[in-house]
Amino acid sequence: MAISFTQKIARIPHYEAGAASVDAVEAEVATIAMLASNESPFPPVEGVIEAVRGAAGSLNRYPDPGARELRGAIAARYDFAPSGIAVGNGSCEILLAAAAALLEPWHEIVYAWPSFSMYPHLAGITDARAVTVPLAEGWVHDLDAMLGAITDNTRLLVLCNPNNPTSTYLPTEAIAGFLEEVPDHVFVILDEAYIEFQTVEDPDTSLDLLRRFANLAVLRTFSKVYGLAGLRVGYALAPEQFRVGVDTVRQPFTVNHLAQVAATEAIRHQDDVARRAEWNSVERLWMEEELAELGFTVADSQANFCWVGLADLDEGEVMRGLARAGVAVRPGKGLGDPGFLRVTYGRRAENERFIEALRDCLG
Numbered sequence: 001m002a003i004s005f006t007q008k009i010a011r012i013p014h015y016e017a018g019a020a021s022v023d024a025v026e027a028e029v030a031t032i033a034m035l036a037s038n039e040s041p042f043p044p045v046e047g048v049i050e051a052v053r054g055a056a057g058s059l060n061r062y063p064d065p066g067a068r069e070l071r072g073a074i075a076a077r078y079d080f081a082p083s084g085i086a087v088g089n090g091s092c093e094i095l096l097a098a099a100a101a102l103l104e105p106w107h108e109i110v111y112a113w114p115s116f117s118m119y120p121h122l123a124g125i126t127d128a129r130a131v132t133v134p135l136a137e138g139w140v141h142d143l144d145a146m147l148g149a150i151t152d153n154t155r156l157l158v159l160c161n162p163n164n165p166t167s168t169y170l171p172t173e174a175i176a177g178f179l180e181e182v183p184d185h186v187f188v189i190l191d192e193a194y195i196e197f198q199t200v201e202d203p204d205t206s207l208d209l210l211r212r213f214a215n216l217a218v219l220r221t222f223s224k225v226y227g228l229a230g231l232r233v234g235y236a237l238a239p240e241q242f243r244v245g246v247d248t249v250r251q252p253f254t255v256n257h258l259a260q261v262a263a264t265e266a267i268r269h270q271d272d273v274a275r276r277a278e279w280n281s282v283e284r285l286w287m288e289e290e291l292a293e294l295g296f297t298v299a300d301s302q303a304n305f306c307w308v309g310l311a312d313l314d315e316g317e318v319m320r321g322l323a324r325a326g327v328a329v330r331p332g333k334g335l336g337d338p339g340f341l342r343v344t345y346g347r348r349a350e351n352e353r354f355i356e357a358l359r360d361c362l363g
């Protein structure tokens, strides 16, 4: 007997994990260069590992449902009211909760495309209508077109900055000008999963926007620069009402104890965050030079990954060539734009493997 699911389940897109594209057995190498998921190639800092070890003995207890220590540490880091800080089992959970809290089936959600592969789920789980706005030249958000896409039914708009998968960045000033024009009935989520890697301005510049706009949440994560993807913790800085709304639609113990402890410790190590961002800039420059030398077009990256145009190379063939060399990257086909690759910056040896494998694809 077939299980009879709701109709909307057929409209929820399938998420394909990055490493699935390469099988170590099929690849002719012992290790896979994991350049597919925008993770940090570095383990969490020692203090965080220690804190997790120390917390393991109390796992018979449920975590603090209010995540007070973690929210307090985030509040201290940003000088922001704890009442407006929502934490989630990854920032993706906050995105999904925001959709559940804000969107009725007759509402619309606006976001750019290609952008983060999770956004189509927000419409999928709520039955709201997804309104996607193609990126402008240079693979950046087309803010004017996004304004034009807003209707009376729009309730949620998501900006991804730097944008995943295209790595491009909009300065805070451009976003401020945009927010001035967004009507009050639209709530805006500024998804800044990669903000620590951009070198255009101080990564905290965008937080000024929260003081100016009451319809805005800034979303950040411990999964990328902090190297805690395996624990899933993200947070939103937002009006208190937003935090209450997303907390209402979720289970109470959503961020587990180890994740709370690890993130609380990790945010105290801002010197390590800065060091990792600097390391990332070095790898970014190296990759850009190597790719340019091979004749590839690359978007102007302000993230820990790049968006590489394949010109007349066949995407499938390139993916197979990279897989044989044990290099996992993301094909543009699955991300909304065939003919591109999204490549995470790994350690230098991994980046070299990618470049060598790509050189081989050129024949």
Ligand SMILES: *Cc1c(COP(=O)(O)O)cnc(C)c1O
Pocket (backbone or CB within 6 Å): 038, 089, 090, 091, 092, 093, 116, 160, 164, 191, 193, 220, 221, 222, 223, 224, 229, 232, 233, 234
């Ligand atoms: C990785 C990523 C996230 C964060 O994921 P979580 O692990 O759920 O915190 C959020 N937004 C974008 C655009 C991402 O690329």
